[in-house]
Amino acid sequence: MSDHENVNVESPRAPVSQRGHLVRVPADQRASGALVEVAIDGLEVQVPIGTTILEAARKIGVKIPTLCYHDDLCVAGVCRICVVEVEGQRTLQASCAYPITAPIAIHTHTRKVRQSRRRILDLLLGKHYGECYACFRNGNCELQALAAGCGVDFFRFGHPTAPLHELDSSSYSVLRDMNKCILCRRCVRTCIDLQEVGVLETVHRGDKTTVSTFMNKPLAEVICINCGQCINRCPTGALGAADPTDDVWRDINDPSKHVVIQTAPAPRAAIGECFGLPPGTPLTFEMNSALRAIGFDKVFDTNFTADLTIIEEGTELILRLHRALVDRQPVALPQFTSCSPGWVKYIEHFYPEMLPHLSSAKSPQQMFGAVIKTYYAGLHHIDPADIVTVALMPCSAKKFECNRPEMAASGHKDVDYGLVTRELAQMFKEAGIELPKMPKSGFDEPFGTATGSGVIFGATGGVMEAALRTVLELVSGLKVENLYDHADILPVRGFEGIKYAEIRIPRLGTVPDILRMNAQLPFDSWAWLAGATLKVAVCHGTANAKRVLEDIKAGGKLSECHFIEFMACPGGCLGGGGMPIPTNPEIRAARARAIYAEDAAYEVRKSHENPAVLRLYNEFLTGGPNGHTAHRLLHTTYTPRGKYIA
Amino acid sequence: MSLGHQGLVTFRMIDPDAGLAAALARRPAEIVAELTAARLKGRGGAGFPTGVKWSLAAQAASDVKYVLCNADEGEPGTFKDRVILAEVPDLVFAGMTIGGAAIGASKGIVYLRGEYAYQRQPLEEALARRRAAGQLGERVLGTPFAFDIEIRMGSGAYVCGEETALIESLEGHRGEPRNRPPFPVDAGYLGRPTIVNNVETFACVTAIMAKGAPWFAAIGTEKSTGPKLFSVSGDCARPGVYEFPMGLPVSELLREVGGEDAKAVQIGGASGRCVPASAFASTICYEGISTGGSVIVFGPDRDMLRVAKNFMEFFVEESCGQCTPCREGNARLLQGIAMLEDGRCSAAYLAELTKLGEVMQLASKCGLGQSSPNAFLSIVEHFRDEIMGRTYAAAR
Numbered sequence A: 001m002s003d004h005e006n007v008n009v010e011s012p013r014a015p016v017s018q019r020g021h022l023v024r025v026p027a028d029q030r031a032s033g034a035l036v037e038v039a040i041d042g043l044e045v046q047v048p049i050g051t052t053i054l055e056a057a058r059k060i061g062v063k064i065p066t067l068c069y070h071d072d073l074c075v076a077g078v079c080r081i082c083v084v085e086v087e088g089q090r091t092l093q094a095s096c097a098y099p100i101t102a103p104i105a106i107h108t109h110t111r112k113v114r115q116s117r118r119r120i121l122d123l124l125l126g127k128h129y130g131e132c133y134a135c136f137r138n139g140n141c142e143l144q145a146l147a148a149g150c151g152v153d154f155f156r157f158g159h160p161t162a163p164l165h166e167l168d169s170s171s172y173s174v175l176r177d178m179n180k181c182i183l184c185r186r187c188v189r190t191c192i193d194l195q196e197v198g199v200l201e202t203v204h205r206g207d208k209t210t211v212s213t214f215m216n217k218p219l220a221e222v223i224c225i226n227c228g229q230c231i232n233r234c235p236t237g238a239l240g241a242a243d244p245t246d247d248v249w250r251d252i253n254d255p256s257k258h259v260v261i262q263t264a265p266a267p268r269a270a271i272g273e274c275f276g277l278p279p280g281t282p283l284t285f286e287m288n289s290a291l292r293a294i295g296f297d298k299v300f301d302t303n304f305t306a307d308l309t310i311i312e313e314g315t316e317l318i319l320r321l322h323r324a325l326v327d328r329q330p331v332a333l334p335q336f337t338s339c340s341p342g343w344v345k346y347i348e349h350f351y352p353e354m355l356p357h358l359s360s361a362k363s364p365q366q367m368f369g370a371v372i373k374t375y376y377a378g379l380h381h382i383d384p385a386d387i388v389t390v391a392l393m394p395c396s397a398k399k400f401e402c403n404r405p406e407m408a409a410s411g412h413k414d415v416d417y418g419l420v421t422r423e424l425a426q427m428f429k430e431a432g433i434e435l436p437k438m439p440k441s442g443f444d445e446p447f448g449t450a451t452g453s454g455v456i457f458g459a460t461g462g463v464m465e466a467a468l469r470t471v472l473e474l475v476s477g478l479k480v481e482n483l484y485d486h487a488d489i490l491p492v493r494g495f496e497g498i499k500y501a502e503i504r505i506p507r508l509g510t511v512p513d514i515l516r517m518n519a520q521l522p523f524d525s526w527a528w529l530a531g532a533t534l535k536v537a538v539c540h541g542t543a544n545a546k547r548v549l550e551d552i553k554a555g556g557k558l559s560e561c562h563f564i565e566f567m568a569c570p571g572g573c574l575g576g577g578g579m580p581i582p583t584n585p586e587i588r589a590a591r592a593r594a595i596y597a598e599d600a601a602y603e604v605r606k607s608h609e610n611p612a613v614l615r616l617y618n619e620f621l622t623g624g625p626n627g628h629t630a631h632r633l634l635h636t637t638y639t640p641r642g643k644y645i646a
Numbered sequence B: 001m002s003l004g005h006q007g008l009v010t011f012r013m014i015d016p017d018a019g020l021a022a023a024l025a026r027r028p029a030e031i032v033a034e035l036t037a038a039r040l041k042g043r044g045g046a047g048f049p050t051g052v053k054w055s056l057a058a059q060a061a062s063d064v065k066y067v068l069c070n071a072d073e074g075e076p077g078t079f080k081d082r083v084i085l086a087e088v089p090d091l092v093f094a095g096m097t098i099g100g101a102a103i104g105a106s107k108g109i110v111y112l113r114g115e116y117a118y119q120r121q122p123l124e125e126a127l128a129r130r131r132a133a134g135q136l137g138e139r140v141l142g143t144p145f146a147f148d149i150e151i152r153m154g155s156g157a158y159v160c161g162e163e164t165a166l167i168e169s170l171e172g173h174r175g176e177p178r179n180r181p182p183f184p185v186d187a188g189y190l191g192r193p194t195i196v197n198n199v200e201t202f203a204c205v206t207a208i209m210a211k212g213a214p215w216f217a218a219i220g221t222e223k224s225t226g227p228k229l230f231s232v233s234g235d236c237a238r239p240g241v242y243e244f245p246m247g248l249p250v251s252e253l254l255r256e257v258g259g260e261d262a263k264a265v266q267i268g269g270a271s272g273r274c275v276p277a278s279a280f281a282s283t284i285c286y287e288g289i290s291t292g293g294s295v296i297v298f299g300p301d302r303d304m305l306r307v308a309k310n311f312m313e314f315f316v317e318e319s320c321g322q323c324t325p326c327r328e329g330n331a332r333l334l335q336g337i338a339m340l341e342d343g344r345c346s347a348a349y350l351a352e353l354t355k356l357g358e359v360m361q362l363a364s365k366c367g368l369g370q371s372s373p374n375a376f377l378s379i380v381e382h383f384r385d386e387i388m389g390r391t392y393a394a395a396r
């Protein structure tokens, strides 16, 4: 098969459904590398054989409108909005699905084309219930833009005046409103082909065709992992995130509540997109001022607990390795990261038997919540019952995560609300805040100083790089800067679907104090690690996660790894389901550049050197990393959910 | 030559063994050349030259290729493949085997219409007999050529007769047409070069191999050669399966079947065209009124709006639902017909619906949506007075 595939993807994957809908060119034709001449609206251009009409037109600045097409997804060719006239063909052709293999002449806006496009749009609008005023995608909707672009001035086939479907608001994360669905199937292709989860599928046929979950059950009752990738690729408001904005405003306005917000790294690199700035414009410090301006009492940096996560997760790894190498006990290795809640739910559903591999460390979001409602509450003599913790996240799955019943070890819900980038931008707009023009300000104490290692959590490979920086220094006693230029561990960076690296431990130092705080530490020298090489892997997107897990089960190369980073979303958090819409590979790359630039700008860049983290261990988590208090507050358990639905 | 009779006249005279033996005695390119010389066109409806299709598949580079027989026969008013499979299955199986030899495939699959499940047992028995006789298997007729045939059942979706939807269905997916190009001859079943042909087409192949291209090309017209089976139904005295040469005028066909007083004839099934009495002099052939073989006769008392409605209800249900013009458009046309029935459809809206039908023909993804408005459009064109100006009461 693979020799016939020519799909727009950034990571290697084998789509399991709709294979027939790929734009395929016989391998021998494509391999020839030949160019072919096309004339588009009279403009001549040469393109490599197999280029689609849509791609060729884009190249020369001719914009053909699309709807079901998406840069991240395999081609469907179903909406028919992008039809064009190809000379010599009786019917119009979908430009997204037509690979050019011979010289052709194309016309993109003849009378036939325009009349067809308008009527196709009219047909869609005739089934699309929803008033633009009352829609969260108002101003950011592809259907709306298309209607404007095609000059729609009346509803040729009417317009529904009452909802035809019930809203599915069962999920903590994802909201489904089939009234706004135009059956472009991007969500289906996202869920099945991109993420290989398979919650959403097309069912029935004819005019009864719809997108459905298994037996049309509510999203909360199926194996949805809450990654929200479908939301980011929905052209309309049919898919959205469950929005807690009203509750957050209510608590902000309640004087008896102390409302604090922690902000994750990825939203900073993207929120500017909601204010018309190019992707990858960092607004970290402007956002801090804006958050205070809309009424948050304190603004904290999730990077603080990203550093804490690295120490807890790194210590857990070292302990697992010790048990395996020295005690010769059966230990689940490789250890898997646990900070991506979409990934956590994925493994709970699809590979529950592999849960022992998952680090028990909570995600940075949840750790922060727990620390705020205990350590911070005590420090400031505030009743934790009066504290509201809000988390600004790039991620729809974080909404589900903060509502997990096990996430309340302090006696209070660690995190009260998960707010995503898009929702905060909306709050700013409601409050009349022009974010890019805000003055800059820093984060609040006592968690103020973060490290770059925390920032890079926002990109795929970031958690691994941060962990490696810390583990290498803790074990070797050397500065990572002396091992890697600027401490940039490049082998784990980049958008490749699955990355594998071997990191040699250059020499052994003494066991550092921070680890010795843990009285149960089973060793007092690193001698047992002599000559060791750390084998690590990084993957993003659950389709790649599946490949990694299958390789481990089959005893492949990845089964020899010690530590593997998993992110549910393509690109990592910067491609999260709560990030501004649209998304595509270029946008994600721009956000990644902003994140790594921020990392390079920090002075202290390693988690175990973060003074605030060290203070937290000294004053509060006195049993040290993986010690008793840390374990109670910062670690969690998982639920083997399986994928069988009652 | 006894053409113009009820039943399978020509096909019953053909010896399938002779056809297969003659084909295997030749090189693959010679088989294809013979079909090209016979000017055989596909009997499934689209009328694509079989020689061209097979030579493309023969040229496609792949060590695995497939021969698929389209026995989905879902077009309303079509039932000739059923008769072929019941009476002369060996002609079809031999044709598929010849196809395998011509393109370099060693596996054939018959995609049998779900409702024809009762035919499966006798067909399996026919296959077993052919295997026992060495006409299928590792060494067909003692040559190094290996070929076998499997029967797979459809599940009742009309669209699965469309060749790429048929392939999707065989692969275990929703039966939905694919984007083309690439065509099945390049990337078909399981991504491999594949020929998909109608049951009757394969029978014709065997006949051509047995009796030669000149014999075949002498029947019919210049561009539409060979005998053709017609499934005739509706308001006529003698419905049934007929064999006629291509190029027969509609009026002559009606005389043959006892439908002289017809006011219209639907040729080509639901997706075909509604021919009014004024055009009964036209001939049925690829250069005239093209058809896969379905002829439905409408007597003088038929309500043409009812006819249009019946067809439209079929398409609303049978559209696979993937592309906008067909999924939504058919439903709008049906809605328009209901408005016409009630006398609520203005001339302006009827013009709007006509335009919509044309857009569906142009912009739909597959032949279903491209042809589903045909019946409606031709009825609007030829029976405008009959369908307009109804009163609400008359409709009840």
Ligand SMILES: Cc1cc2nc3c(=O)[nH]c(=O)nc-3n(C[C@H](O)[C@H](O)[C@H](O)COP(=O)(O)O)c2cc1C
Residues within 6 Å of the ligand: B041, B042, B043, B044, B045, B046, B047, B048, B050, B070, B071, B072, B073, B074, B075, B158, B159, B160, B161, B162, B163, B164, B196, B197, B198, B199, B201, B202, B366, B367, B368
């Ligand atoms: C909606 C639709 C339904 C079709 N159904 C059939 C069918 O039932 N039988 C058939 O032989 N061809 C059917 N066809 C035509 C096939 O797509 C294809 O053209 C044919 O099988 C090719 O064989 P031929 O060249 O031998 O005619 C259908 C096409 C469309 C668009």
Ligand code: SF4
Residues within 6 Å of the ligand: B159, B176, B177, B318, B319, B320, B321, B322, B323, B324, B326, B327, B364, B365, B366, B367, B368, B369, B370
């Ligand atoms: S034209 Fe109709 S049957 Fe064909 S692909 Fe479109 S929706 Fe499906």
